[in-house]
Amino acid sequence: MSNFQLTYDALDVRDGLQVSRSPWGENDVLGRLNWMTDSTRAAALAEADGSSVFDLGVTYEVGMPCWVEAGDPKFxxxxxxxxxxxxxxxxxxxxxxxxxxxxxxxxxxxMYSHAGTHLCSLTHFGHNGMFWNGVNEFDHLASRSWTLGGVTPPIAVRAVLLDVAAARGVEELAASHEITVEDLTLTIDAQQTTPRSGDIVLIRTGRMRQWPDPAAFLPSPPGLGMAAARYLCEEVGAMCVGVDCGGEVLPPSEPGTFLPVHCYMFATAGTPMFENLYLEELSAAGVHDLVFTAAPLKIAGTTGMPVRPIAYPRRTGS
Structure with a gap:
């Protein structure tokens, strides 16, 4: 098996929606984070240029944007x-x-565990009552939390910023702009920066310019469409995807769905997602090739982990 296996065997397929079996064992809930090893982390950190440090996390403060429409607590x-x-x-x-x-x-x-800058676990969304690797509420859900997941290894990996807003010549993508494969390939060509299998791919829409105003930040965000998500997972081979807002376009382009990109990325592709990343300083500095580090809080059984991501330019020629 290649270290960067990009598609996975199906445990369940109904109406075209697949829940995948993990190649990393019956208890796996990390998905592609398993691609990281001590040696890959060491190699990534050796390429980091410590002369510049970019803090990709938002400040947690009263009144900041939080998704509370479903009754979850604000910060x-x-x-x-x-x-x-x-x-x-x-x-x-x-x-x-x-x-x-x-x-x-x-x-x-x-706070809701998906407030602020955070990493979504693979037990956050699924298909037809099932999550990545067959996790389900009958076998794996206790009174207060999942009985597995919520603890990830320290993350240190090569990353690429795809500044879609800049490539499109705007400061911020329009409300409900669906990021397409064309948007991504245009950005790759404009930046002359190519993501590789095993990278974390960061997507800038520019919506973070509206933070921390909930009325401007939350409604109708731009974000990934399904074709772009499949391209990142199945062709690029992203280990994780990170976006400067909620991740996918809302409302979704297909009626009768609920966060379908999240469901695909987690349940089918095993690809965790960072949300609400602060990418404005990276964009202003024109840094697209970088080393991404993060240590998500270890909260057993949670579906989302607050995180303080730090990025460094990747050394030229590495």
Whole structure:
């Protein structure tokens, strides 16, 4: 088996929708992240030019865009202990007067696991009641979370930024612009940067220019269409795909579907997706060939992992 196997055997096919069997074993929920090894990570990091560092994560703050239409919680932060309050309520257990000299403050956060910059796991969307590698709610879902997934290895890999907005000569793609294969190939030709199998492919639509205004950022985003997603997964051989908004075009071009690109990428292609990446500084600097690093939070059983991605230019000639 080639390290970069791009299509997978079917566990279930109904109405043209395939759930694939993982070639990495019956308990696999990482999909193409299995392409990474200690040696591939070391090779990628050896190519990183540390003279420039690009932070691809957004700031988590009250009022930022969060997808709450289905009832999921927005991002929130609140104080659990304040300096004066702790001196009054003495919940810390310290003697009276101690916190006058040693003030204490604490905070807690709550949020949907797909808020802000995050990595979607393969247990996020599926087809016909089944997820990648046959994961299903009858065998793998406990009271509060999946019994598997949510923990990924540290990510360090070559990546390519496909700045579709810039290639199309606009600052931001129009609302509900469906990114096509033509958009991607035009961008590759314009940049003279070719993604290889095993790369992470980052897609810039320009929608991040509207962050953190929910009214401007969330409605009718541009994003990948199904043909473009298939091209990235089955022809380019992307390990992961990352987009500067929600990933796929909304509303979807095919009526009666619900986030069909996500469902295909996760359940059929085994390709995780980063969402809400901040790609504006990379675009402004004209950096398209890079080394991408990320350490998603290890949250057992979750469908989405908050992440702080960092990118470095890839050394010329590497």
């Amino acid at each position: 929130d932060i609140y104080m659990t202990h304040t300096p004066r309050g702790t001196a009054i309520d003495r919940l810390s257990g310290a003697d009276p007067g101690v916190h006058d000299r040693y003030p204490y403050a604490g905070a807690a956060i709550s």
